[in-house]
Amino acid sequence: MRALTWHGKHDVRVDTVDDPEILNPRDAIIKITSTAICGSDLHLYDGYIPTMKSGDILGHEFMGEVVEVGAKSTLKKGQRVVVPFTISCGSCYHCGKHQYSACDNGLPADNQDIAQTLYGQPMAGLFGYSHMTGGYAGGQAEYVRVPFSDVGPIVVPDGVEDDKVLFLSDILPTGWMAAENAEIEPGDTVAVWGCGPVGLFAVQSAFLMGAARVIAIDHFPRRLELARRFGAETINFEETATYEALLEMTGGIGPDACIDAVGLEAHGFFVDNVVDQIKASLFLGTDRTHSIRQAILACRKGGRVSMPAVYGGFVDKFPLGAFMEKGLTLKTGQTHVQHYLPGLLNAIMEGKIDTTFLISHTLPLENAPDGYRMFHDKQNEVTKVVLKPGLERVELDI
Known part of the structure; x- marks a missing residue:
């Protein structure tokens, strides 16, 4: 598949990488239909966040279609879902208090020591945001593996366009x-x-x-x-x-x-x-x-x-x-996304909250490096970049 990968300060590239696979019965594989560049992604782009490795797949704001599920996933193939940027188990002490970004089990065991040393305790895992937060592949890609898919993603009603609900993932x-x-x-x-x-x-x-x-x-x-x-x-x-x-x-x-x-x-x-x-x-x-x-x-x-x-x-x-x-x-604190999803989705459906005003640019995934450079260098004109996998790359005058 094609995915945006990090190679150093101000060096991101769209590469061909291995497709994700089901690793855990609670996993699901999502075919990305929309993914966005977040302001906090620019901290990675600027080299401010430690424990990044060359080739890491970026992106933590995304949604798409379920194409494969593990045996214990509650999702079904063909459903459209928005995925929270926090990776949370749903059953630990903190998840029981709806403090999903403090999940005890969102980080793989091999990654917990980094956060333990820096912050005193590990936090939840995050998609596409360094090995300190789990080293998970992000969603600025054609496909992504979603751990704990029975806890995180929210199903989007039929007929609702991506732009209205994409930002439920984070911002x-x-x-x-x-x-x-x-x-x-x-x-x-x-x-x-x-x-x-x-x-x-x-x-x-x-x-x-x-x-x-x-x-x-x-x-x-x-x-x-x-x-x-x-x-x-x-x-x-x-x-x-x-x-x-x-x-x-x-x-x-x-x-x-x-x-x-x-x-x-x-x-x-x-x-x-x-x-x-x-x-x-x-x-x-x-x-x-x-x-x-x-x-x-x-x-x-x-x-x-x-x-x-x-x-x-x-x-x-x-x-x-x-x-x-x-x-x-x-x-x-990092956002307890799962806690807020149902209420905010209802607010969008009822017209109480508008999200589409924010989108200034929609680009093919292949233009993701251009999108990062634009968002970084032209923050007055560029308020939000949404990337669409599958579209052909376009030439931009930037």
């Missing part, structure tokens, strides 16, 4: 959980750092949960315009001092809740961010954490901070004093 439930973790109360003012896909879904979700005002912060004009379509007020951090603007907009109090949807590759010419970039370039640090620092400093006393953004390692200059003195709470 929609991630944006929803981000807003839920912010514990939004009716009338709240919520600030969202980052108007990428997760940030934009967090904006939508915050309004659906009762926020009176949502203030979206970014520097890409098109992304800010998308946030305004949902009723958000906006701050362009290249034109306006964010902290001062948030205080002015909230009468000196600060937002009730702050959501960091930026993560470890924060942009902006700020002193702390420049220092972080220098440290990363000298291998003295990993993450650029300007946005979470700013969220903590801007949030009102007694407020809530939600962090759906991806961070990879140890950080310094964390404003722990402000966090404690202001009495803030912080909730974070």
